[in-house]
Amino acid sequence: MNKKQKIFLTNIMIIIMIVSSTLAYLITNSSAQTSDKLQIVTTFYPLTYITYQIGGEHVEITQLVPSNTELHSWEPSASHIKAAENANIIFYNGAGADHWVEDEILPALSNTKNRTIVETTEHLTLIENQEHTHNENKPDNQHAPDLYDPHTWTSPYMAKQQAETIYNTLIAVDPQHENYYSQRWQILNQQFEQLDTAYKNELSNVSSNIIFVSHGAFGYLAERYGFVQYSVIGLSADEQPSARTIINIIEEIKEHQIHVLYVDPVYSSSYIKTIQSEVQTKTGQNVEVLKLYLMLGPQEGLDYIEQMQTNLYNLQAGLGIGR
Ligand SMILES: [Zn+2]
Known part of the structure; x- marks a missing residue:
């Protein structure tokens, strides 16, 4: 090994040392940041x-x-x-x-x-679980029946x-x-x-006070802003609505003269269209389907707060404002 080669090797060694100590620094630092x-x-x-x-x-x-x-x-x-x-x-x-x-x-x-x-x-004031439903087989209550409405x-x-x-x-x-x-x-x-x-402001002057929902998750809204929710579908979004679901909705529509049905987008659009057309055919009345988000994740590009805003807008429509 001549002198030139020696210098070259030393330089390489120094570079390697600098690079590896920088790397070590970066690694320690980033893991310190994570645990911070x-x-x-x-x-x-x-x-x-x-x-x-x-x-x-x-x-x-x-x-x-x-x-x-x-x-x-x-x-x-x-x-x-x-x-x-x-x-x-x-x-x-x-x-x-x-x-x-x-x-x-x-x-x-x-x-x-x-x-x-x-x-x-x-430390919140909870309301009792009093979901209005005509659905006999409620899959959401497989564990012990809830004492309180959980959908705060x-x-x-x-x-x-x-x-x-x-x-x-x-x-x-x-x-x-x-x-x-x-x-x-x-x-x-x-x-x-x-x-x-x-x-409070937008829902205080509505013409109706009943909503039909796919899943009874809106009891705290109903209580505070003055309306009643009826859950007519149940929880699980089947491939297609059951005969029982259709019958429930028809009974409710006849009893309350309400023609808006709220569903979360977890129900497929073909499911919703089947309900809409079956019920319209059997009651001879027009049925509108609007969205009411359960807010269990970002949906259709909307975050939690934005879903709350959309829900208000759709509640206004369904409860009779702007008609
Ligand atoms: Zn629920």
Whole structure:
């Protein structure tokens, strides 16, 4: 090896050392950044949306129930328990919506870790489960019948209170980012308050006070804004509506003279068209089908808040304004 070769080799060695130490620095730094974030487990989409709106870049969220999955029959597996085990905070809805958190997840967790577990409806005034339904085989009540109506998240008034609980938890667990959380919370709080006011104003003067819904998830809206929901289809969106479903709807339409039916887009359009044409043929009356989102995930490009806005618009239409 001559002198030139030696210098060349030394230079290579130096370059390799610089590159590898830079890499090592980058790797340590990025993993430090990841673990800096609060590890949060949420049970389903509305809680994820709220937590992210407040927590932003300081939270890393694992959502247990995949978006737009039917909530009531979902069950956790070992991987979900593991995610909960690693969390700093667990946010769940409560009121029976995600009963498996208390039944299956919490009892399986080790008690050696400092973990904050929050039932976001714990201090809320819940309404009793009084779903109006003529559907005999209700697949959503396979577990013990719920004492309370679990669908708090469909109401901006209830969701705002759940969001406030989430905000208070974040600033208690992570006080060094209080300013950041507080600014984001104020924006979200204002959105919920504006929606609550809009629902109150827009639905106070309607000509009808009954809605027919696919799944009775709107009890908190009905109670606060003054209408009654009848659930006429049930929970599972079959390939095609059953004869029983058609009969239920026809009975309700004859009894109440209501011609609007609300469905979540989880029901296929062919399902909805079959209902519409069967019922129109058998009653001789026009039936309109409008969307009312269950808000279990982003839908048709709309996020949680946007689905609340669309629901208000469609409720106005169905309850008689603008006709
Ligand atoms: Zn439900």
